[in-house]
Amino acid sequence: MAEIVRMPKLSDTMTEGVVAEWHKKVGDNIESGELLAEIETDKATMEFESFQEGVLLHIGVQKGDTAPVDSILAILGEKGEDIAKLLEEEKSTNAKVDEKEIEKPDRNKS
Helix, strand or coil, X not given: CCEXXXXXXXXXXXXXXXXEEECCCCCCEECXXXXXXXXXXCCCEEEEECCCCEEEEEECCCCCCEEECCCXXXXXXXXXXXXXXXXXXXXXXXXXXXXXXXXXXXXXXX
C-alpha cells in the first residue's frame, strides 16, 4: 500500500521548506534510512532520509519549489501501484481545510 512522505518540520519555526535536491527519481527503490532529498529550512539545508521503504511513485515538490510543512513531498509504494485515489483524497482534504480557514462574517455585529 502506498504511503505519503510529508514535508518534514525540521525546526521549531519552520512553516515551509524548499527542495534543494532530490537524490532519487521516480521508479527508484528506496530503503528506510536512505537519503531521499535535501530540504532548505528557514535556518539551514538538511538531508532528509526516508522512514519508509518502497518504490518512489510520485514527487510532490520539484527541485527548487517551496511547499508547506505536512504537504506531500513524495509517495512510496509498490511498483505500478495506482496512487490516483490517494492524491485525490489529499486534494479533497486540503480543500476542506482551506474552506475552514476562510473567515466567516460575524452575524452578531451591527
